[in-house]
Amino acid sequence: MADHLVRIMTKDGSLRACAAETTTLVDAICQRQGTDLTASVALGRLVTGAALFGSLLKGEQRLALQIEANGPLQKLSAETDAYGRVRASIRQPISNLPPRNERFDVAGAIGKAGFLHVSKDLGFGDPYRGMVQLVSSEVAEDLAWYLTTSEQIPSSVGLGVLPREDGHIAVAGGFLIQALPGAKDEQLAGLEERLHALPPLTTLLREGLSPEAILARIFSGIETIPQATLPLLFDCSCSRPQALAILALLPEEERQPLLAEKEITVTCEFCRERYSFTPEELSGKG
Ligand code: ZN
DSSP states (O other), rough: OOEEEEEEEETTSSSEEEEEEEEEHHHHHHHHTOOHHHHHHHHHHHHHHHHHHHHGGTTTTEEEEEEEESTTTTTEEEEEETTTEEEESSSOOOOOOBTTTTOHHHHHHHHHSEEEEEEEEEESOEEEEEEEOOOSSSSSHHHHHHHHHSSSOOEEEEEEEEEESSSSSSEEEEEEEETTTTTHHHHHHHHHHHHHSSSHHHHHTTTTTOHHHHHHHTTTTTTTEEEEEEEOOOOOOOOOHHHHHHHHHHHHHHHHHTTTTTTTEETTTTTTTEEEHHHHHTOOOO
């Protein structure tokens, strides 16, 4: 089934949750970024996390997640909007950490010391910015830690990305569960037990479970109300005029040498699209 996200709420209003399948989305992004297998898993988890975090955006609101740490991948970014459009980039796509026995050393590739940055443009005033230190560098735990401490919403995050030998993504997806004010301790303890007993997400996705089915499994026996379904897709908002505008914003000492070149090329860090300009276009005489 095509990539999508579903959002539900328990009937008593104490928990909200969403789950997503992101296989095609993560594959499109990893192909463009040229990631190796371990980097694909790391970036795919962040991409899926961004889709889950974005599930509550409205209208023209936007959200960006960024991990910057001391591992070989250096910096990973993922951005999304209220329409489920996601794009992502990675500074160093090769981790040089090949998988061992189907285990991917994501924490090693990202690096143990670093930060997760969250930025939300909610359409009024300056964007909201939050930051936490990485706790495990496995992504899901770091995202849950951010929501629980920084936004003070107790949260559980599950992320699964499995690449094939040929570099394409076999399955990718995730879930996010949040306790709302009024959630009782015994409810949360019960939920924790269920999550503990849940097979790895990549196993469920490989068995063909949809996001709906994954949530039904986690919340079996609990009455839930569907809230929304959102398609997820790779989409980059870059454009030729935007690339030219970025060049025009360069400080004079960086812009001047470019005017001596025959052709000035800008590559979008997200979709890897190349935009070429003549010096005349850059100086505004083109
Ligand atoms: Zn682009």
